[in-house]
Amino acid sequence: MTNVSKRTFLHGMGLGLGALVLPQRVWSQESPIKVGTSMALSGPLASGGRQSQLALQMWAEDVNARGGLLGRKVEIVAYDDQGSPSQSPGIFSKLVDLDKVDLLIAPYGTVPAAAIMPFAKERRLLMIGHIGYQINSKAKHDMWFNNSPWSDAESWVGGFFRLGKSAGVKKVAFLASDQEFAQNILAGAKSLAKSAGFESVYEQSYPPSTVDFSAMIRAIRAAAPDMVFVGSYPADSTAIIRAVNEIGVGPNVKLFGGAMVGLQYASIMQSLGSQLNGVVNYTTYVPEKTMAFPGIKDFLDRFAKRAPAANVETLGYYVAPFAYASAQILERAVTATKSLKHDVLADYLRKNEISTLVGPIRWGADGEWANPRVVMVQFRDIKDGDLEQFRQEGKQVILEPQQFKTGNLIPFQQARRK
Amino acid sequence: MFSFELLFEAVVFGLLVGCFYAAISLGLSIAFGLLDVPHIAHAAFLVLAAYMTFLLGSYGLDPLVAAVLIVIPFFFFGVLVYRFYYEAFEKRGADAGVRGIAFFFGIAFLVQVFLSMKFGLDQRTVSAPYIGRSLELGDMRIPWRLIVVLCVAIALTVGLKLYLSKTFQGRAIRAVAQDAWALRIVGANPVLTKQWAFGIATAAAAIGGALLIIVSPVEPSLDRVYIGRTFCVVVLAGLGSMSGTLVAGLILGVIESLVLTMFGASWAPAVAYGLLLLVLAIRPQGLFRQ
Numbered sequence: 001m002t003n004v005s006k007r008t009f010l011h012g013m014g015l016g017l018g019a020l021v022l023p024q025r026v027w028s029q030e031s032p033i034k035v036g037t038s039m040a041l042s043g044p045l046a047s048g049g050r051q052s053q054l055a056l057q058m059w060a061e062d063v064n065a066r067g068g069l070l071g072r073k074v075e076i077v078a079y080d081d082q083g084s085p086s087q088s089p090g091i092f093s094k095l096v097d098l099d100k101v102d103l104l105i106a107p108y109g110t111v112p113a114a115a116i117m118p119f120a121k122e123r124r125l126l127m128i129g130h131i132g133y134q135i136n137s138k139a140k141h142d143m144w145f146n147n148s149p150w151s152d153a154e155s156w157v158g159g160f161f162r163l164g165k166s167a168g169v170k171k172v173a174f175l176a177s178d179q180e181f182a183q184n185i186l187a188g189a190k191s192l193a194k195s196a197g198f199e200s201v202y203e204q205s206y207p208p209s210t211v212d213f214s215a216m217i218r219a220i221r222a223a224a225p226d227m228v229f230v231g232s233y234p235a236d237s238t239a240i241i242r243a244v245n246e247i248g249v250g251p252n253v254k255l256f257g258g259a260m261v262g263l264q265y266a267s268i269m270q271s272l273g274s275q276l277n278g279v280v281n282y283t284t285y286v287p288e289k290t291m292a293f294p295g296i297k298d299f300l301d302r303f304a305k306r307a308p309a310a311n312v313e314t315l316g317y318y319v320a321p322f323a324y325a326s327a328q329i330l331e332r333a334v335t336a337t338k339s340l341k342h343d344v345l346a347d348y349l350r351k352n353e354i355s356t357l358v359g360p361i362r363w364g365a366d367g368e369w370a371n372p373r374v375v376m377v378q379f380r381d382i383k384d385g386d387l388e389q390f391r392q393e394g395k396q397v398i399l400e401p402q403q404f405k406t407g408n409l410i411p412f413q414q415a416r417r418k
Numbered sequence: 419m420f421s422f423e424l425l426f427e428a429v430v431f432g433l434l435v436g437c438f439y440a441a442i443s444l445g446l447s448i449a450f451g452l453l454d455v456p457h458i459a460h461a462a463f464l465v466l467a468a469y470m471t472f473l474l475g476s477y478g479l480d481p482l483v484a485a486v487l488i489v490i491p492f493f494f495f496g497v498l499v500y501r502f503y504y505e506a507f508e509k510r511g512a513d514a515g516v517r518g519i520a521f522f523f524g525i526a527f528l529v530q531v532f533l534s535m536k537f538g539l540d541q542r543t544v545s546a547p548y549i550g551r552s553l554e555l556g557d558m559r560i561p562w563r564l565i566v567v568l569c570v571a572i573a574l575t576v577g578l579k580l581y582l583s584k585t586f587q588g589r590a591i592r593a594v595a596q597d598a599w600a601l602r603i604v605g606a607n608p609v610l611t612k613q614w615a616f617g618i619a620t621a622a623a624a625i626g627g628a629l630l631i632i633v634s635p636v637e638p639s640l641d642r643v644y645i646g647r648t649f650c651v652v653v654l655a656g657l658g659s660m661s662g663t664l665v666a667g668l669i670l671g672v673i674e675s676l677v678l679t680m681f682g683a684s685w686a687p688a689v690a691y692g693l694l695l696l697v698l699a700i701r702p703q704g705l706f707r708q
Contacts, residue, residue: 042534043639044539044637044639046534046539047538047539047540050539178683178684204682204683205682205683205684206683206684206686207683207684207686207687209643209687210683210686210687211435211438211633211634211643212431212435212564212633212634214431214561214564215427215428215431215675215678215679216678216683218424218427218431219424219679222421222423222424234541235541235634235635235637235640238541238543238634238635239634239635242549242550243561245550245551246550246551246552246559246561246562246563247552247559247561248559262541265540265541266540267540267541267542268540268541268635271541271542271543271545271635275550311535311538312538313540384545385545
């Protein structure tokens, strides 16, 4: 104390106390950067919608902990669109004209997102897609950039038919829900089957209210196909797998699955358990070593801890990382260009590959991934009632595409006997 | 591809699924058929019961045991719901029907919101030794879960029919449906009788809900799928007929299954409403009502 004056000491102490009292981060005087979006927080698609909400919230917290974007705090403005195309256009008008959001992420899911495309195109808005299929095919908006790892039907189920071809399949059966997405995928699948020279021995579209699939599975068994392609929604997927387990699809079937929505969800995987063995189906991410993208494990670990409080599944593989990635796409573009102007950001995204936690993304002219990477996985050695087993490698073995492959196809009936 | 073997299997599976339709419609047959209560929350009650079965199943209870355990709480739940409906709507007279529909729509919505908040939006299923396995009869495989449904549906129908025809309280319930004033003259309270009957209808829905989650996975909004089918079965049967409800369920199940097998699955949902229109046009009192 002898070399320090009383005034200097008090000055230092004041600064120290001030540092304790003041908030840890001092934000710029400018208002926060608002990122607007909508998702189904109620209704049938709410499971994925709520995962998306949590993932975006985690991204905002991460960015703010790093100092924000352009020195400004980031805020998520999200509304419940119930997964309905009648809700999303009004919500996006409000986000743009009343909430004055700076950046936008499209609604979660194909149907509500497609409904906002005319508005986005007319107002020249940069739109980051979030788990949508062929949303920009009609609008042809040049400021659309999808976060989902597919482009057309071939990118989605092409791997399934390549596997069939290499397994020596000759006869194929088709079973698909009578809804837009499944029918689009079915049309693509039939075209791929025709190109591969497969004979179609059974084709059935079923309505969404179907209660029991025993009759259809019996008919498929009677048709004796080598391969069964299914395009279904979550409730149907569960009932179909259960009916297959009870009725059987015949001894010749080498591949079963393809485009079954729901077999990526933790609750369904847990409830079906060993009934999933042998099924080959599309997904977006599985914890195999070839998909260990930078940051994804840390994100999923943190997501698993926060999921129970948000009342969402703890695995979160299918949707949540892509929601986080959609925000990362915006973050990378804003940081690189130091701009919030939509045309500047869109121009940057057109010309650059963006690194995200679901891997590097470069877009084609239509705003879909230039190199789609939907993976076809085969469920193996699944036991009943154990959710944690799905965090292990080797439970969902990647068969396609080649750059992510971790195993070879085991024919369906053989895989079920194991 | 079409064969007599496939046709035979379609009929067998139609009968099994028809039993399921009947089992989930019996409660509505009492509430709407006998009591004239516009109970459009019936399917929501089925889903609620399915979730309660799931909840008890998470403690290791078999779904059928869980069904027995939830019957009494559901009975009292039904009694309370009817009492509220009576005090707020039915007692006030003429426009009770329309307002009652709004009331039960609100109840259905509340049930759905409650289930979404409490259990989340993911599908829920139960496990049991008879789920996911089948009985092999030659080349035909019949899922055990549907055989269980068949047994429960027959037991429930016979039980309710005997109760309504052989017991004093049961006969009073049938009487209140025909002439509440006459019932009052013989010393029985029509309101308490209807309250009791609505409790039984809700208890039957509890068993139907347990069958629902045995047959297929459930989610909070599943009631939309079943509301039309259950009303179709009840109207087809003739309002309030228990054995008629079973037969109507079988008719619906078999026709749906045959249509699905012969003409394609897309036509199957039209069967319920097509049958409903046909019956209303030709025999509005239903197939089995005198």
